[in-house]
Amino acid sequence: MIQVRYSTSPATAETATTADLRENFLVPDLFVSGEVRGTYTHDDRMVIGGAQPGADELDLPAWTEVLGTDHHLERRELGVINVGSAGHVVVDGEKFELEHLDGLYVGRGSEVSFGGAEAAFYFVSAPAHATYPTQALSHSEVEPVSLGSAEAANERNLFRYAWGQDLRTSVLQFGVTVVARGSVWNTFPPHLHDRRTEVYCYVDLAEDDRVFHFLGRPGATRHLVLRNREAVISPPWSIHSGAGTGSYAFIWAMAGENNTYTDLSPVALEEL
Numbered sequence: 226m227i228q229v230r231y232s233t234s235p236a237t238a239e240t241a242t243t244a245d246l247r248e249n250f251l252v253p254d255l256f257v258s259g260e261v262r263g264t265y266t267h268d269d270r271m272v273i274g275g276a277q278p279g280a281d282e283l284d285l286p287a288w289t290e291v292l293g294t295d296h297h298l299e300r301r302e303l304g305v306i307n308v309g310s311a312g313h314v315v316v317d318g319e320k321f322e323l324e325h326l327d328g329l330y331v332g333r334g335s336e337v338s339f340g341g342a343e344a345a346f347y348f349v350s351a352p353a354h355a356t357y358p359t360q361a362l363s364h365s366e367v368e369p370v371s372l373g374s375a376e377a378a379n380e381r382n383l384f385r386y387a388w389g390q391d392l393r394t395s396v397l398q399f400g401v402t403v404v405a406r407g408s409v410w411n412t413f414p415p416h417l418h419d420r421r422t423e424v425y426c427y428v429d430l431a432e433d434d435r436v437f438h439f440l441g442r443p444g445a446t447r448h449l450v451l452r453n454r455e456a457v458i459s460p461p462w463s464i465h466s467g468a469g470t471g472s473y474a475f476i477w478a479m480a481g482e483n484n485t486y487t488d489l490s491p492v493a494l495e496e497l
């Protein structure tokens with residue numbers, strides 16, 4: 226099952242009702258046992274998906290009616306992160322075992338399937354102009370970048386899996402940020418990157434916790450309330466930042482004009 230989201234203008238967000246905001250930017254219900262679900266956004270043509278295999282192995286769907294190709298990765302590359310318990314991803318017959326928060330980059334042209342009774346795979350694909358090697362990304366082997374401070378309630382570790390450096394990709398960047406216990410804020414102070422779309426998927430929240438996710442142009446922010454394993458689309462004109470009511474992590478993924486992680490503009494707090 227795949228849904229389609231069209232691009233939105235900044236003015237849309239400024240005047241939208243809560244229901245409109247949720248319809249345009251929120252990606253809920255990605256994880257259903259025995260299914261692969263996806264949302265295609267016209268913003269940089271990213272596909273945001275969830276695969277929860279349950280008892281059977283599941284193939285990454287072609288979704289030909291939306292992507293217009295016979296195979297999902299015919300003209301795309303893929304980033305996968307396991308947000309559930311241990312599972313595996315098979316790429317062109319090769320099996321990769323993924324623990325919780327382990328990732329996998331899959332290059333253009335490959336066939337992919339997902340397995341693991343308790344696993345839940347979050348994935349993002351984006352158009353690719355070249356084919357780069359598939360690579361497993363073990364969470365425990367990625368050196369995190371420490372950001373923020375306990376005093377500012379924004380202490381967190383940024384695990385960069387694909388960020389335009391060692392691992393080569395066409396346009397896709399992705400990783401995991403884990404917010405420290407006692408801190409609530411992510412990506413604060415915020416920033417913009419006019420040449421890329423970003424998608425966040427909040428994970429590891431308790432059932433009754435929520436994240437207040439901020440979006441919009443700096444001087445006209447709005448918010449969405451997200452629960453565990455829900456994703457949110459951040460168009461190039463929007464800040465993307467959140468505050469949680471309990472501990473959480475989130476998967477961030479970007480695609481666009483380049484894959485230069487530092488091609489971003491910080492937003493001063495007085496601009497909000």
Ligand SMILES: O=C(O)C(=O)C[C@H](O)C(=O)CO
Pocket residue numbers: 372381383401402411412413418423465477489
């Ligand atoms: O906590 C953070 O700060 C992030 O995770 C930042 C994201 O990587 C991001 O927004 C990149 O544009």
